Amino acid sequence: MTNPTPAPIGALTDTIPGKPPRSKWVDVWHQFSKHKGALMGAGFLIFITLAVIFGSWIWSLDPQKLDIRNKDLRPIYTALWDSSAKVDIGHPLGTDNLGRDGLANLIAGGRASMAVGWAAMLLSLFIGTAVGVISGYFKKIDGPLMRLTDLFLSLPILPLLLVAVTLFRQPLRANFGPEGGMFILIVAVIGVTSWMPTARIVRGDVLALKEREFILAARSIGTTPFKIIQRHLLPNVLSPIMVSATLGLATAIITESALSFLGVGFPSDFPTWGKMLADAVPRMNDFPERVLLPGIMISLTVLGVNYLGDGLRDALDPRIRGR
Numbered sequence: 001m002t003n004p005t006p007a008p009i010g011a012l013t014d015t016i017p018g019k020p021p022r023s024k025w026v027d028v029w030h031q032f033s034k035h036k037g038a039l040m041g042a043g044f045l046i047f048i049t050l051a052v053i054f055g056s057w058i059w060s061l062d063p064q065k066l067d068i069r070n071k072d073l074r075p076i077y078t079a080l081w082d083s084s085a086k087v088d089i090g091h092p093l094g095t096d097n098l099g100r101d102g103l104a105n106l107i108a109g110g111r112a113s114m115a116v117g118w119a120a121m122l123l124s125l126f127i128g129t130a131v132g133v134i135s136g137y138f139k140k141i142d143g144p145l146m147r148l149t150d151l152f153l154s155l156p157i158l159p160l161l162l163v164a165v166t167l168f169r170q171p172l173r174a175n176f177g178p179e180g181g182m183f184i185l186i187v188a189v190i191g192v193t194s195w196m197p198t199a200r201i202v203r204g205d206v207l208a209l210k211e212r213e214f215i216l217a218a219r220s221i222g223t224t225p226f227k228i229i230q231r232h233l234l235p236n237v238l239s240p241i242m243v244s245a246t247l248g249l250a251t252a253i254i255t256e257s258a259l260s261f262l263g264v265g266f267p268s269d270f271p272t273w274g275k276m277l278a279d280a281v282p283r284m285n286d287f288p289e290r291v292l293l294p295g296i297m298i299s300l301t302v303l304g305v306n307y308l309g310d311g312l313r314d315a316l317d318p319r320i321r322g323r
Contacts, residue, residue: 031315041305041306053111067095069099123195205240206237
C-alpha cells in the first residue's frame with residue numbers, strides 16, 4: 001500500500017505577502033489611547049500650555065496695569081447667586097485689590113509657572129539621566145556618584161531652596177534683571193535639587209541592561225562605551241525617563257508655587273500662580289474665588305501631568321504594552 005503524498009505546508013504555498021510588522025510607536029500610541037486618564041491629562045496639559053502662550057494675544061489686557069477705579073470686582077459667575085456682587089463684563093474673572101485684571105494675571109502667572117516647570121524639569125532630567133547612566137555603566141565611579149546622590153537626598157529641600165534664594169537673589173537680579181535673575185535662580189535651584197530620583201531609577205535599569213546579550217555582543221566587536229550608551233542603553237531606558245519627566249514637571253510647578261507663596265520667588269508685581277495665592281490669602285473670606293482660581297489651575301495641571309505619566313509608563317513598558 002503506497003503512502004499518500006503529503007499536503008504542502010501552507011506557509012510555503014502562500015503567494016500573498018504578509019503585512020509588515022507594526023511600528024513600535026504605533027503600539028505605544030495604541031496602548032496610550034486606551035488610558036482615558038492619560039488622554040485627558042495630555043489634552044489638558046496641551047490646552048493650558050497653548051493658553052498661557054497665546055492667551056495674551058486674545059486677552060490683551062496688561063496683567064500689571066493698576067486700575068483703582070475698578071478694584072475688587074467679582075467674577076461674572078458670582079452674579080448667579082449674589083445679585084449684589086460688583087461685576088464688569090470687561091473683567092470676566094474680576095480684579096484684585098489694586099484693580100489688576102484676574103484673567104490677565106491668571107494667563108501671565110500660568111506662563112511663568114509653566115516656563116519654570118518645563119525648564120527645571122529638563123535640567124533635572126538631564127542631570128539625573130547623565131548621573132544614572134554613567135553610574136550604572138562605569139563601575140569605578142558608581143560608588144562616589146551614588147554617595148553624592150544619597151547626600152543630595154538627605155538634604156532638606158525647602159530650607160535649602162530658601163537659603164539659595166537668599167544668597168544668590170541679589171547678584172542674579174543685578175546681572176539679569178529682577179524677573180530674569182529670579183527665573184534663572186529658581187530653575188537652577190529646583191533642577192539641582194530634584195534630579196536624584198531620576199538618577200537612581202536610570203542607574204537600576206542600566207545595571208540590568210549592561211549584562212544583556214546585545215550589550216555583551218556590542219562590547220565584543222569593539223563598540224565604544226559612548227556608542228553603547230547612545231545606541232543601546234538610552235533607547236531602552238526611555239520609559240523611566242519619560243515617567244520621571246512628567247513627575248519632575250509636576251514637582252517643579254508645585255515647588256515654584258510654594259516659593260512664590262512664601263514670598264521668596266519672583267518680584268511682588270510679577271504674577272505667578274503661587275504669588276496670586278499669596279496675595280489672595282489675606283482677603284480669602286471676602287473674595288474666596290481669588291484663592292480658588294489659581295489653586296484649581298495648579299491642581300488640575302499637576303493632576304493632568306500625573307495621569308500623563310501613568311499613561312506613558314504603561315505605553316512605553318513592553319511588558320505591559322499589548323495586554
